[in-house]
Every structure is written in structure tokens, then in C-alpha cells.
Amino acid sequence: xxxxxQSPQSxxxxxxxxxxxxxxxxxxxxxxxxxxxxxxxxxxxxxIAIRPDVSEKKEGRFTISFNKSAKQFSLHIMDSQPxxxxxxxxxxxxxxxxxxxxxxxxxxxVTP
Amino acid sequence: xxxxxxSPTHLIKTRGQQVTLRCSSQSGHNxxxxxxxxxxxxxxxxxxxxxxxxNGRGNFPPRFSGLQFPxxxxxxxxxxxxxxxxxxxxxxxxxxxxxxxxxFGSGTRLTVV
Numbered sequence: 001x002x003x004x005x006q007s008p009q010s011x012x013x014x015x016x017x018x019x020x021x022x023x024x025x026x027x028x029x030x031x032x033x034x035x036x037x038x039x040x041x042x043x044x045x046x047x048i049a050i051r052p053d054v055s056e057k058k059e060g061r062f063t064i065s066f067n068k069s070a071k072q073f074s075l076h077i078m079d080s081q082p083x084x085x086x087x088x089x090x091x092x093x094x095x096x097x098x099x100x101x102x103x104x105x106x107x108x109x110v111t112p
Numbered sequence: 113x114x115x116x117x118x119s120p121t122h123l124i125k126t127r128g129q130q131v132t133l134r135c136s137s138q139s140g141h142n143x144x145x146x147x148x149x150x151x152x153x154x155x156x157x158x159x160x161x162x163x164x165x166x167n168g169r170g171n172f173p174p175r176f177s178g179l180q181f182p183x184x185x186x187x188x189x190x191x192x193x194x195x196x197x198x199x200x201x202x203x204x205x206x207x208x209x210x211x212x213x214x215x216f217g218s219g220t221r222l223t224v225v
Contacts, residue, residue, distance in 0.1 A: 004154075006154075034213060041218065042218050043202050043204075043216030043217050043218045044202070045216065046214065089154050097213075098160065098168060099145070099170060100155070101157070102155050102156070103154050104153055105152075105154050
């Protein structure tokens, strides 16, 4: 049973554009929502994370938007660069140190 | 500061065999978790160890077992390998079970033939 649903499965964005990836969850006990970036042959690396007491968090070109009532959250990558081409995973857990429930991932390609 | 290191990086086993994968946690991290990532999928939680005790388990059968040692390194053991066990196995460490995010290793690619 997929506890976190992620879309789209793949995304192509031109350099300088905005990449948007969406996730939805059902379990209201989740209170930690991280995004991970994974390059081929590597493990996932934490990009940015948010807790449900805030609606938005920004770190550099990466922004998480969180809608608690809709049980949805999204990742926005501003000024996308070819080096951002990777697979992105959203996740959710009941706290930041416990089991992460991952989405199925979004393969992002940023074209020059 | 060293990150999470896993060994071996690649492994080929025959169905029915047993395998042991190893993980060294990031310095100072006392919690380790293991995940299975099938091709094209997100990682799936196998189990977590905190101070040498299992303190959480995902939907995996008992033939998946683990150990955490006093230096916080860890092992994942899989008995009676099945073809569907072919995947990337990821180890992740964190500082405690309620604070700090995970740091993942690069994984062990297991192929069962």
C-alpha cells in the first residue's frame, strides 16, 4: 500500500524554468515531509524538509509548499539547471528519525 | 566527518543462498535503518536499529534480519534468497529516533539469479 503518492513520474523542463513535483498522503500522523534527490548509482540525499506547522519553506532554489488540509505537498525548483537532472523522491514519516514512506519518484530532465 | 559507507557495492547470489550486507554509520549517528529499492521504485523501509535493538520493522518477512554493533555499524542478512530480492539495498543513519534526518549510503546492488 503506497502511503505517499507522487506525480508526475517524469518531467522535462528547460534550463531556467520551474520544476514542480507533487505528493499526497493519507496518514494524518505524518509530521515530517522531506524531499530527496538521487543520482544514478548513489543513495538519496536530503534536499529540504518541512513540518506541518508551516506552509512553505525555502532553501536556495528549492521550495516546499505544504497544504495540511488537502494533505498535499510539493517541491518547486526555481531556475532549473541541467545539474538538477536526477530522480526526486518525496517522503513522509511520523518523525524525522523514523521510517520514511517514499513516493515512487520523479525523473527530472533539465534540457540546456 | 565520514558519511555512510556500505559494502560490497555489487553482489550476485543464487536463489536460495544467504547474503550479508554491511554498513558503517556516519560518525556520531546511533540509529541505522535499512531500505530496499527496486528498480524504478522508491525505497521501502525494512527495519531500524537504535542502540543495538530493533525498534521498527516494515512489511518484510523474517528471513530479512539485522544486527547493530556497539560501534553503531550494522548488518542486513537475507536468508533463502528469492529472485524478487534483487534490488539496491540502502543503509541510512541518523542521530536518534526523533531528531535529525537520514544520511544514506550509496547502497549495495544485489542481483539474485
